[in-house]
Amino acid sequence: TQLLEQSPQFLSIQEGENLTVYCNSSSVFSSLQWYRQEPGEGPVLLVTVVTGGEVKKLKRLTFQFGDARKDSSLHITAAQPGDTGLYLCAGFMIYNQGGKLIFGQGTELSVKP
Amino acid sequence: DVKVTQSSRYLVKRTGEKVFLECVQDMDHENMFWYRQDPGLGLRLIYFSYDVKMKEKGDIPEGYSVSREKKERFSLILESASTNQTSMYLCASSLGGPPYEQYFGPGTRLTVT
Numbered sequence: 001t002q003l004l005e006q007s008p009q010f011l012s013i014q015e016g017e018n019l020t021v022y023c024n025s026s027s028v029f030s031s032l033q034w035y036r037q038e039p040g041e042g043p044v045l046l047v048t049v050v051t052g053g054e055v056k057k058l059k060r061l062t063f064q065f066g067d068a069r070k071d072s073s074l075h076i077t078a079a080q081p082g083d084t085g086l087y088l089c090a091g092f093m094i095y096n097q098g099g100k101l102i103f104g105q106g107t108e109l110s111v112k113p
Numbered sequence: 114d115v116k117v118t119q120s121s122r123y124l125v126k127r128t129g130e131k132v133f134l135e136c137v138q139d140m141d142h143e144n145m146f147w148y149r150q151d152p153g154l155g156l157r158l159i160y161f162s163y164d165v166k167m168k169e170k171g172d173i174p175e176g177y178s179v180s181r182e183k184k185e186r187f188s189l190i191l192e193s194a195s196t197n198q199t200s201m202y203l204c205a206s207s208l209g210g211p212p213y214e215q216y217f218g219p220g221t222r223l224t225v226t
Contacts, residue, residue: 009153031212042117042203042217043156050212088155092212098163099211103148105155 003027004091006104013079014112021074021087021107029091032065032072033101037086079111116140117218119204125224132191134221136204142216143209145187147171147179150201150220162187163209194225 005024013019023032031050035043047056049065049072056063060083062075072089089104120135138145144163148156148171158171160179168179176198180188187206191198201222205215 006155033212033214035215040122040219042205042219043215044217045214048212048214090156090215094211099213101158101213101215103156105153 004104023089142206
């Protein structure tokens with residue numbers, strides 16, 4: 001059972017275009033993280049959003065956590081070839097007196113010059 | 114600079130062999146994790162450890178075991194490798210408390226023939 005659905009799975013765009021990646025669930029998360037993974041490397045944390053409705057900006061990247069804390073989006077403005085990579089969302093759930101991080105299946109982004 | 118290192122970037126093993134994947138972190142993190150990553154499936158948690166000598170099963174523990182004798186080191190063991198264990202294996206560490214923001218190693222691409 002996939003608790004976190006990411007869409008689209010693949011995205012190929014031209015440099016300068018805008019794009020949005022979505023991360024949706026029927027479950028409520030305490031927080032949500034976004035990672036970027038480049039070929040041959042491990043994922044790197046971009047941002048954590050914690051509060052429902054929260055918006056965080058990282059240069060040309062805007063991250064939003066849904067009001068009900070069940071979904072999130074990543075918007076990239078004026079995409080550049082350096083944005084190419086696999087984007088992963090991960091929701092944190094309280095579980096067994098600790099916690100558990102649930103990953104989406106990822107969005108493969110290719111930005112062509 | 115924080116660092117998670119994995120013993121091998123690429124590994125080729127034969128069916129039935131015992132395989133050891135080593136992971137070391139230098140951040141004094143309490144938690145350590147082993148994931149496997151397959152196309153279209155995202156990251157799936159195999160095992161994690163929240164303290165020395167402690168381990169918890171993740172979502173897909175079958176065919177794997179782990180060892181954590183020192184805080185900085187977490188080993189993944191494939192007792193008898195099979196072809197369906199061909200995958201990218203990622204190790205990560207995090208601080209003890211939520212939201213378990215992960216620091217990943219570069220990954221080990223394991224091929225079982």
